[in-house]
Amino acid sequence: MSGPVGEPDLEDSSEPSTRAVGDGVLLLESRATDVRGLPVRRGLPTRGRRTVGPWCFVDHAGPLLLDSDRRPDIGPHPHIGLHTVTWMLEGEMLHRDSLGSEQLVRPGELNVMTAGAGVAHSEEATSPDRRMIQLLQLWVAQPDSTRRGAAAFEHHSQLPRLELTGGEATVFIGTLAAVTSPARSESALVGADLSLRQGATCLPLERGFEHGLLVTEGAVRLGNTVATPGTLAYLLPGRDEIDLQVTERARAILVGGAPFAEELFMWWNFVARSRAEVELAYADWRDDTGRFGQVLSPLKRIEAPPPHWLGRP
Numbered sequence: 128m129s130g131p132v133g134e135p136d137l138e139d140s141s142e143p144s145t146r147a148v149g150d151g152v153l154l155l156e157s158r159a160t161d162v163r164g165l166p167v168r169r170g171l172p173t174r175g176r177r178t179v180g181p182w183c184f185v186d187h188a189g190p191l192l193l194d195s196d197r198r199p200d201i202g203p204h205p206h207i208g209l210h211t212v213t214w215m216l217e218g219e220m221l222h223r224d225s226l227g228s229e230q231l232v233r234p235g236e237l238n239v240m241t242a243g244a245g246v247a248h249s250e251e252a253t254s255p256d257r258r259m260i261q262l263l264q265l266w267v268a269q270p271d272s273t274r275r276g277a278a279a280f281e282h283h284s285q286l287p288r289l290e291l292t293g294g295e296a297t298v299f300i301g302t303l304a305a306v307t308s309p310a311r312s313e314s315a316l317v318g319a320d321l322s323l324r325q326g327a328t329c330l331p332l333e334r335g336f337e338h339g340l341l342v343t344e345g346a347v348r349l350g351n352t353v354a355t356p357g358t359l360a361y362l363l364p365g366r367d368e369i370d371l372q373v374t375e376r377a378r379a380i381l382v383g384g385a386p387f388a389e390e391l392f393m394w395w396n397f398v399a400r401s402r403a404e405v406e407l408a409y410a411d412w413r414d415d416t417g418r419f420g421q422v423l424s425p426l427k428r429i430e431a432p433p434p435h436w437l438g439r440p
């Protein structure tokens with residue numbers, strides 16, 4: 128379930144999207160949208176914040192009860208300059224890409240696709256009718272030093288866990304408290320799924336990172352701030368830990384990394400640095416020049432909308 132990123136995610140507005148500020152915690156409202164019938168809460172990018180470390184796209188999709196009329200299949204579409212990080216909470220998806228990969232991903236497993244200079248993929252909701260689907264679709268921006276490189280795909284069925292005082296974490300990418308995922312990463316970062324019991328948890332953090340906590344179930348108190356689904360709690364760099372208080376069980380995704388120093392230019396499914404790069408990627412997909420390869424998928428290819436700045440005076 129990828130993207131796309133459009134104007135509502137990025138346009139400047141005087142409308143505040145920050146609901147609470149305290150103790151270095153900013154509660155940012157996610158934007159409600161929908162990707163092919165699947166309800167989505169978009170935590171990044173929003174008007175309030177574009178990136179958390181190298182994380183540049185955070186969609187919490189679902190839960191949705193699948194039936195024959197509601198099946199959020201995403202046909203072949205291209206990417207550049209990013210890793211897609213797919214983490215299922217419920218249900219399963221079938222990934223196919225232009226490298227020839229074909230891989231189911233289920234809860235507890237991870238798919239990471241590296242786009243580099245260009246790749247295409249499709250995502251098919253393969254769970255039977257009357258099953259729930261819920262997932263995190265995340266993008267990590269590739270640094271300038273690697274973003275023109277070759278495309279790649281990885282699947283990980285075993286991921287390391289970390290015991291916490293009031294729960295546990297699955298570290299699906301990067302490092303949390305010296306526990307490191309085997310998944311590919313090109314910058315210092317963390318992506319972890321936290322399962323929290325009633326009570327307090329002291330969550331260790333990397334001092335040089337900024338972090339975002341996306342609650343997917345229940346409610347989590349961070350100091351004076353209560354984060355619930357539909358918000359992204361943003362934590363400024365400079366913390367070694369944060370106390371999380373939970374009154375019932377809760378689940379949350381932690382993303383973080385060193386603040387990304389490069390200025391990104393994102394449009395649709397492309398993470399670039401300039402309009403010119405996006406225009407070229409758009410034209411290469413439209414004209415099927417071979418840059419993105421072919422995906423062997425029964426789904427219909429998704430056409431790119433023309434970049435909004437083309438055709439404007």
Ligand code: MN
Binds near residue numbers: 128129204206211396
């Ligand atoms: Mn995608």
